Amino acid sequence: MKNLIILFMVLVTFPVMAQFNMVSTNTATFRADALAPSYTNFTWAWWRNRGQAIDVTFDTSQTNIAFRMRHPIVATNTLTITNATITGLTNFFYTIQSDVIPPAGVYYAEFLGFDNSLTTSPARVLSAGQIKIHYSAWDN
Numbered sequence: 824m825k826n827l828i829i830l831f832m833v834l835v836t837f838p839v840m841a842q843f844n845m846v847s848t849n850t851a852t853f854r855a856d857a858l859a860p861s862y863t864n865f866t867w868a869w870w871r872n873r874g875q876a877i878d879v880t881f882d883t884s885q886t887n888i889a890f891r892m893r894h895p896i897v898a899t900n901t902l903t904i905t906n907a908t909i910t911g912l913t914n915f916f917y918t919i920q921s922d923v924i925p926p927a928g929v930y931y932a933e934f935l936g937f938d939n940s941l942t943t944s945p946a947r948v949l950s951a952g953q954i955k956i957h958y959s960a961w962d963n
Contacts (some may be wrong), residue, residue, distance in 0.1 A: 865952030884912035885936035
């Protein structure tokens with residue numbers, strides 16, 4: 824009977840665990856004097872079926888920081904984040920759920936610094952890089 828209870832618990836637990844949305848964390852520290860002109864400050868690989876957390880630090884203070892992705896480079900924004908958690912005027916943190924991650928491809932991404940409201944033009948580009956989105960870990 825004890826083995827039957829354990830088997831039942833295992834069979835119930837695995838489907839529940841499979842529904843968890845796993846999250847990968849992307850971290851970086853960016854310097855204002857090291858902005859790369861050709862989107863090479865960072866290169867991240869994301870998987871379409873996994874949520875992504877962005878936790879980055881800047882060496883300059885900004886009242887507001889936004890993040891945007893686009894594909895191709897001159898297209899309209901595919902993903903824009905303007906409601907991230909900003910701590911100490913230098914740290915940007917946001918978690919992107921897997922259901923809003925764009926389709927597979929290479930995206931150009933930028934962190935934008937604003938001196939005041941996010942509705943005005945950005946004061947500067949804080950960092951620019953590329954994100955390659957895969958459908959699975961084996962889709963290289």
